[in-house]
Amino acid sequence: MNIRNFCIIAHIDHGKSTLADRFLEITNTIEKRKMTHGQMLDAMELEQERGITIKLTPVRMEWNWRGENYILNLIDTPGHVDFMYEVSRSLAACEGAILLVDATQGIQAQTLANCYMAIENNLTIIPVINKVDLIAADVPKVLLELENAFGIKPEEVISVSAKAGTNIEKVLEAVIERIPPPKSISEAGIADADDEFKALVFDSVFDSYRGVVAYVRVKSGEIRRGDAVYFLYNKKKIEALEIGYFKPNYAPAEILRNGEVGYIVTGLKDVAEARVGDTIWKSGVLNKIDVSAAKPLPGYKEIKPYVFASIFCVEGNDYTVLRDALQKLRLNDAAFTFEPEQSTALGQGFRCGFLGLLHLDIIQERLEREYNLDLIVTAPSVSYIAVYTDGHEEMIMTPSQMPDRSHIQAIKEPWVKLELISPKEYIGNLMKLVQDRR
Structure with missing residues (x-):
């Protein structure tokens, strides 16, 4: 091939x-x-x-x-x-x-x-x-x-x-x-293999006119425009309204075959329904077997945010604009999370999760530039896990969420396993830097 x-x-x-x-x-x-x-x-x-x-x-x-x-x-x-x-x-x-x-x-x-x-x-x-x-x-x-x-x-x-x-x-x-040509999943020795269509979703974006567009890598079989397909994780059955390639803009096609990279217009209204890492099957296959027996394709593992910060509007009237803006940014950024938060000093806002400081900076700049918002962003922090005396665990993202000490058995914090490679002459200064930043 x-x-x-x-x-x-x-x-x-x-x-x-x-x-x-x-x-x-x-x-x-x-x-x-x-x-x-x-x-x-x-x-x-x-x-x-x-x-x-x-x-x-x-x-x-x-x-x-x-x-x-x-x-x-x-x-x-x-x-x-x-x-x-x-x-x-x-x-x-x-x-x-x-x-x-x-x-x-x-x-x-x-x-x-x-x-x-x-x-x-x-x-x-x-x-x-x-x-x-x-x-x-x-x-x-x-x-x-x-x-x-x-x-x-x-x-x-x-x-x-x-x-x-x-x-x-x-x-x-x-x-x-x-680089070897792509193999079908049966050639790759993956169980549950046949010649029917299966594809891995490696990204998804939201189009205001056509709904969610799933970016896929076809792992076996083929798909044609109008075929009914099934999202294995979210258990959503949809019709492939349009399929095609990236050239780099969308270029519609009649068929996507094994090994090809392309897109499927799903018509879904929420990008979370076309979950990154999900497996798409052709519905006809699932009619022949038990859905619970269908195995997802190996590949992408979901990543969780590491850095958290609260975002508030300078003008309280902009709260709904901020909420809508965050929802729109979330549509095209699977690693960005947010939830409502109430502050006695700053009013209503959102606690947001990011992958790092640059990710936070990009989101903040897009909110201010694209939605004309004047924002207050708190200092970034990490989340902790409180282990209660009865054994259950809870994620703590703000000091106000911290429970009474008498109910806590232990508190876990994130650790980074870090390897530093340096010329000998810099080791002393490097050790001091690491100790100062602890």
Whole structure:
């Protein structure tokens, strides 16, 4: 099968989106004259302003190589630690990953984290060193780092300049030669396999005109427009109102086959009903077997927020506007949570959960910019778990929720297992920094 599903993983600002732009140019997915600004897959205004990727973006490219036509499904991913959940979604839909490293900076924290995650998912890794045209580039040093960190041999590494377009075709050739084509779930040795349609939901967005649009990776069988499908986790049966590919905008099609990445317009009114990581089955299959016996596809695991902050409006009359705005942002951000909160000093507001400080900053800026709200945001904090004397546990997010000490057996706090790698001359200062930040 001439399909390759892959993503680009790297530390922030190592050139992922620029490399994706060169792929779009070479494969003529987007004409060069239409490349009006860089980072074509970064559609959000904040992404373009900050020069970072926030939301994952899939795109289908078609390329002729050695007389054969190939379908290349690329999923562009964020590099910042706060958006690791977006990376984990991408990996669940791919067979391979391009590991991109900046020739001037070498291996960074997210390079390690993303690569280990890809290896855990049994993805084929294609190592690429970017920005080799810069004066500060030190390719031999980066080659040594890749070998020491991941056991990657220097001859496996491709040196490129995404900005100048140097050696980009070699990367596409490596994608075709090294990354295996997608297998059906029966070929992958997963139980409960047959040739009927099953797909993994790796993202979902809300369209005000068409409802929830589920982004899927087809794992077996095929689906046609108008087919009845069933969401296994939420037990929702719907009709596929429209199906298609990402080019990178929606491109309707009549059929999605095994191994392909595409979208399904569901008509659902709540994005929570198209849960990320859910399995979509064709309804006809479930008529033949017991629904309780149907097994979900392995892949994406849901992530929980780590940082919490309260958001209040300066003007009390804006409460309903804030509530509606949070609901709309929640539609397209599965990792963002919120619940109503009452403060004696600040009035009505919401206790919100985020993946990190950048995630909080992005949400706050979008609320202020897109909805014209004047906000008060409390200092971010983490949640604790209170273990009661009778054995049951409860999550505590604010001091006011803390129960009487006589009812508490223990209090658990989040811990981070941290590994710091540093040259010898910095160890003393590093130890002091860690102790001061405890």
